[in-house]
Amino acid sequence: MRSISDIIDLQRYPIDRLDSPEAADLIAICQEALDDTALCRFPGFIKPNALEMIVREVSSLEDAAYPYEASRCAYLERDDTLPDDHPRNLGHSCKYRQVLSHQISNSSELRTVYSWPALTEFFRRILNVDRLYQSVCPHMSLTMHFAREGDGNGWHYDGNDFVVSLLLQASEQGGEFEYAPNVRSKTDECYEAVSDVINDPDQFAERPTLEPGTLTLFKGDLSLHRVRPIGSTARPRIIAVFSYDEQPGHVFPQGYIDEVRGIAASHDPG
Numbered sequence: 001m002r003s004i005s006d007i008i009d010l011q012r013y014p015i016d017r018l019d020s021p022e023a024a025d026l027i028a029i030c031q032e033a034l035d036d037t038a039l040c041r042f043p044g045f046i047k048p049n050a051l052e053m054i055v056r057e058v059s060s061l062e063d064a065a066y067p068y069e070a071s072r073c074a075y076l077e078r079d080d081t082l083p084d085d086h087p088r089n090l091g092h093s094c095k096y097r098q099v100l101s102h103q104i105s106n107s108s109e110l111r112t113v114y115s116w117p118a119l120t121e122f123f124r125r126i127l128n129v130d131r132l133y134q135s136v137c138p139h140m141s142l143t144m145h146f147a148r149e150g151d152g153n154g155w156h157y158d159g160n161d162f163v164v165s166l167l168l169q170a171s172e173q174g175g176e177f178e179y180a181p182n183v184r185s186k187t188d189e190c191y192e193a194v195s196d197v198i199n200d201p202d203q204f205a206e207r208p209t210l211e212p213g214t215l216t217l218f219k220g221d222l223s224l225h226r227v228r229p230i231g232s233t234a235r236p237r238i239i240a241v242f243s244y245d246e247q248p249g250h251v252f253p254q255g256y257i258d259e260v261r262g263i264a265a266s267h268d269p270g
């Protein structure tokens, strides 16, 4: 197994020296980006050679991934007092294949990155929380989404406060991450603005550049987002998702896992 400095660009991202002035500067920049745009990007986080190796390694898992397909509303719950065509209740197509944590080898370099304690501590400092732990969920702590032509992940808010993702491979057409930063607030759903985003994303949503190897910290609870439908492509879009929690021993609810595994219906968008 390679060392972490062979995998992550620690020259650019001084996560191995979090008490250094360079790390303090980086953390301050990240906090500002998160406040302003709900998103913080680390381009070139994974070194090119390591990225190539990770993609080769994880590609073999696609066949064993759990297919997920549903039409979901963007919210944790519908509101049946509103009409079906209200932005609250509109269905959005979600279709991809998901690899769960227990399917990813302990010796995988992807897991080496996720498990690195300094990375968790880096996010803890950015998020300015007292404690932060890697999830220990055998299913959902570390997952990957594979998406091929016709797949996508429709408009939604996340149920958790933040998520870390790592784009491993882009599709040739489509598959862009698209979002409306802080389109709602904790006290106002701002349905009119949400409707604008859904009806005219070219005008009302943003598509940040995400190259393979880019790590992203995203607060998706107030920012409507989606993965645009994948177009014609020989290779799948592959993204890894890292989960954390402020409490130790975090596992995802069984109902959520059952739905991902195709055993039950309807879960909170995550």
Ligand SMILES: O=C(O)CCC(=O)C(=O)O
Residues within 6 Å of the ligand: 145, 153, 158, 165, 177, 225, 226, 227, 239, 241, 269, 270
């Ligand atoms: O694949 C992505 O870029 C984001 C996926 C997403 O929004 C989610 O899984 O909640």
Ligand SMILES: [Fe+2]
Residues within 6 Å of the ligand: 156, 157, 158, 220, 225, 270
């Ligand atoms: Fe999401």
